[in-house]
Amino acid sequence: MKNKNQILNPIFIVCLMTLLLNDFYLKQTFSNILTGKISDFVGLIVFPIFIAYIFPNTKKWISIATAILFIIWKTPIVTPIIETINQILPLKVQRAIDYSDYWALIVLPIAHKIINQDRKLTFNSSKLLKFSKIGVASLSFFAICATSMPPPVEIPKGTIYIGEEYTIKKTKEETIEMIKSLGYNVDFYKNLEDSTTIKKYRSRNIPYYQTDNIVIYDDNSKPIDTILNVKYTLYEPKENRTKIEIINVTLSEDGNIQKWQTLKYLRKQYKKTMEKQVIEKLK
Structure with missing residues (x-):
């Protein structure tokens, strides 16, 4: 029956x-x-x-x-x-x-x-x-x-705090040259006084590097997004070891993401993106 x-x-x-x-x-x-x-x-x-x-x-x-x-x-x-x-x-x-x-x-x-x-x-x-x-x-x-469809997501606008640190088995100078070899600029700035995404317990007056217009590709090597700029620090804790801390990524100048759930979600997504598009290529 x-x-x-x-x-x-x-x-x-x-x-x-x-x-x-x-x-x-x-x-x-x-x-x-x-x-x-x-x-x-x-x-x-x-x-x-x-x-x-x-x-x-x-x-x-x-x-x-x-x-x-x-x-x-x-x-x-x-x-x-x-x-x-x-x-x-x-x-x-x-x-x-x-x-x-x-x-x-x-x-x-x-x-x-x-x-x-x-x-x-x-x-x-x-x-x-x-x-x-x-x-x-x-x-x-x-x-x-x-469940098999990607959720409709509005393209975010603004700056997203990442705060993740990675170790590169190269000197600081070699790391900078590697970033440049990927086709990106590496600009040095004395402080982050204009940043609003650094944790409160950290001073904004710290030196940092900035790389602009990082193109994001899908699995088929097709460009799908562009990060306006990424701010990060570089220092050598010991010989042939460079610590790179990604401070934040800026998706556009005109935007301010307020909702903490959205920021949390985007942080995870762009952290993975930076690891795949940049960090893995430096190691």
Whole structure:
């Protein structure tokens, strides 16, 4: 007997609500490893149950098919397909290759059991049952689509404090020459008196270096963004070792980011960007 009420299962509803909360709030607010894993764990319950609801004849094998698709989705094999989709469609698909996400597969037996259980839900009104299932199914479809779409983010304007220090196995002069070899300027200034992003306990009257117009590239070496300037300090704690501390990055002169959640999120994003675009090339 076909059971088409599994979409109203309490576990499914909780996972669906968690998926929406995570993708539309937690990821933008905290943007950490946990928020990334939450989508995988709850998504692997929501997706097969939703498919089994739409296509009841798949209920015996949809969990296995979901596992196979998930494993393939997390590999570089589908990268050309994603790139083709993103070139053709106005909506963009995003995917992170992280093999630790395979741990989420342990929840698939839960989804399989919910799909194939014989338990039925009883409603006083058949219309209420029908509309409830339609509503949850529509929300499920939206959540499944949204979790693979990059969130619409307004291009930030202003200065973002980074405050991260790295060690380069080169002298200070060699480090400066390496930055210049990447095609960037290295200008020296006596103090940061005009900065508003340095921590209060630090003096603004410190010497710093500034590099302008750092171009950000995607994985296909296409320019996607430009950092107006980055301020940093350089000093040699010992021979052939240079400490570089990235103080802040400025995205545009006309802007002031006020919301601390946004600043926290952007700090993580641009910290990773600077590591990938500059620091890794210096090491």
